[in-house]
Amino acid sequence: MAAPRANMSYRDIKQVVLDRIHNKIWPPDSLLPSETDLAEEFSSTRTTVNRALRELAEEGYLERKRKAGTRVLNAPVRKAQFAIPLVRDEITENGSEYRYALVERTVLPAPAWLSARMDIPQGRDVLHLRCMHYAGNAPFQYEIRWIVPDSIPDVLEADFSSSGPNDWLVQKVPFTNLELSFLATKADQSVAEFLDAQAGDPVFTAERITWLRGQPVTLAKLFFAPGYRMTTHL
Amino acid sequence: MAAPRANMSYRDIKQVVLDRIHNKIWPPDSLLPSETDLAEEFSSTRTTVNRALRELAEEGYLERKRKAGTRVLNAPVRKAQFAIPLVRDEITENGSEYRYALVERTVLPAPAWLSARMDIPQGRDVLHLRCMHYAGNAPFQYEIRWIVPDSIPDVLEADFSSSGPNDWLVQKVPFTNLELSFLATKADQSVAEFLDAQAGDPVFTAERITWLRGQPVTLAKLFFAPGYRMTTHL
DNA sequence: AAGCCACTTATGTCTATATATATAGCCATT
DNA sequence: AATGGCTATATATATAGACATAAGTGGCTT
Incomplete structure (x- = not known):
């Protein structure tokens, strides 16, 4: 005492x-x-x-x-803090080599679910990307990303073939609000192939939506390779 | 500006x-x-x-x-904060009725994996509980808990049949350190039955280990019902 | 008894000032 | 070139005192 x-x-x-x-x-x-x-x-x-x-x-x-x-307080509602690192950092800090690959890039009208989720006018063109992040040779994270180009100059000209949208956005576009969810999803055929898993396997998934002063900026679905854990201490 | x-x-x-x-x-x-x-x-x-x-x-x-x-800082490593609420609160705040059931209670020597994980001497008796938490009539969370009785007076006499170990521990045992992990697991037969899911379904899972001044206190594996999301805003 | 208001009090915040401490940058020595 | 010490400076923290603001409390009124 x-x-x-x-x-x-x-x-x-x-x-x-x-x-x-x-x-x-x-x-x-x-x-x-x-x-x-x-x-x-x-x-x-x-x-x-x-x-x-x-x-x-x-x-x-x-x-x-x-x-x-x-x-x-009777029940100390202690708060868990999770740093939200860039994939790149998460991998390199682990001693592995970070490797990135662009899988697909398209511009298309926002699908209905996305319009609803991010509050985008129906039919507005959005940039859609699929990418892979590797730790050494092992798949680490499969990323499906939607970017609303309206308020982001140059994004349609940006080259995402050699570095990920995350890196680019972090450099160029600040955000003011963020919604982050963690959930468990079932790997579909495509996700399974990219992550070197079996279709149907449980996949730890993060969904991240950001806004800049009320304007929707981007939605990312991040599928982590089997065995991934998000851990924090306090 | x-x-x-x-x-x-x-x-x-x-x-x-x-x-x-x-x-x-x-x-x-x-x-x-x-x-x-x-x-x-x-x-x-x-x-x-x-x-x-x-x-x-x-x-x-x-x-x-x-x-x-x-x-x-160039990459604002903004930190996500998750409140770690008691299941009870999480359910009642959602407007549902909280219901609890004890599924199993045994005292047994710590299995090897647990000894290793929590740093308990091999063969030390631990209290093992399995419980269910319901939101209204729907299963919400299946809890598998291990408690090290050594430094916790009365825990072996505590009655966990009508209220959960979480409530009891929060009241009686403070903790100084905590490790919290989130991951996705595959429902085995037993988990699936309790959570009203199919065996093999992805299950969002939290693992929580606490210590009191270096002494291991308890490990809980919390399996959430299908569809669960852990969400935070900032 | 119910509602309203004034008073009191505990926290919230700001000002002004002072001391403590870590360390970047420089200089002298090895 | 490397090392060790000095010094200036930026942050870290403490003190003392003031006013601001929310919210219990009790008393007054209806």
């Missing part, structure tokens, strides 16, 4: 508070003393205590409301 | 900085002016600018180093 002493940093205070929560000195649902009181106890200032409590609240341990005070 | 004016809050400053990044006024890899300079430009104080930049760095837009300054 950390004992309060003078000159405690906001980190120290965080730790003490966490300890007290763990040791049920401040049990779930209970109210913490006010910032002012804590500042006095720790011979610190309200600013410092504030930072400690604010961060703990962000991390999901506490709930804070003006006037109501700071409360210990 | 937000124009700098007096009395800008740290939120305003964040927005201006973000705008400038988006508009390539501060392109990727470039160095921002120092906090002192920005404070002057925004007729604010270093403290306020500091908070704005610190948060933007946390959000993955900037990289900050003492003396080196603040730099714009």
Whole structure:
């Protein structure tokens, strides 16, 4: 048990508070003393205590409301953070060589499901790409991508034969909103062939839609090779 | 473009900085002016600018180093945050009725794979549970759980027949470390039956291991019913 | 009893200032 | 050319004090 002493940093205070929560000195649902009181106890200032409590609240341990005070959350809704790396980085950081191949490139009117999903006017032309990402010689990810060219200059002239749309978009088009889903899909014949799997095999899949200030930019379906796990620690 | 004016809050400053990044006024890899300079430009104080930049760095837009300054990250490694809700909450928040059933409860020596995975001494007794979580009448999640009773008082006496181990553990046992993985698995006969699926169907699966100060606490495999998506926005 | 308002209080945020600490860049020495 | 130390500087954090804002509380009114 950390004992309060003078000159405690906001980190120290965080730790003490966490300890007290763990040791049920401040049990779930209970109210913490006010910032002012804590500042006095720790011979610190309200600013410092504030930072400690604010961060703990962000991390999901506490709930804070003006006037109501700071409360210990009973079920710490801890949040899992997943970095969303570029495939390229994910592969190279793993020590493998990254290799990319463009499978198909077409421009076609947005199919109905895509219009609905991304809120694109019916029949608007979109750029459709299919690509493969390899880790060394092993297939790593099969990518099906739709790009709305309207608000993206040059995208129709971009050359995606030697580097992926991901790289290009990251460089050229920032996004303001993103929806990311993870799900399990069943490999169809085509996906199975690209990923070196059997048709019907379960495939870990990510769907990623981005917008730039309300304008839909791109939708990507990313099919990961069998055995893929998305892991995080905290 | 937000124009700098007096009395800008740290939120305003964040927005201006973000705008400038988006508009390539501060392109990727470039160095921002120092906090002192920005404070002057925004007729604010270093403290306020500091908070704005610190948060933007946390959000993955900037990289900050003492003396080196603040730099714009070229590939904004934005981080996806997933709340890890209790199944119960996930179901009730969806408007459905939560129902729980215990399928099996045994105490047995830890199998080898579990010992290895969680770093438990070979042959140590562990508690093994299988449970079902329903949303209304529809199967929602099939849970296979292993609990290391060593450091958890009362767990062997706990009654898991009417409420799940998740609820119990959350109440009784805090954790300090967590490993969370998402993957796609193939439903075996048993999983398929519980989830009302066909054997061989792809199943979105989460694996969750927790520790308390280095001691392994519990491993859960959570199999979600067909059609499940884990979604986040940012 | 129900509704409304004023008061109080805890957090939220900003200002102003000071000290701490890491380190890039330079210079001198080996 | 490599090494080691110095210094200037940018961020990191702490202090003290002020005002802003949300929201319980209690009292007053109807």
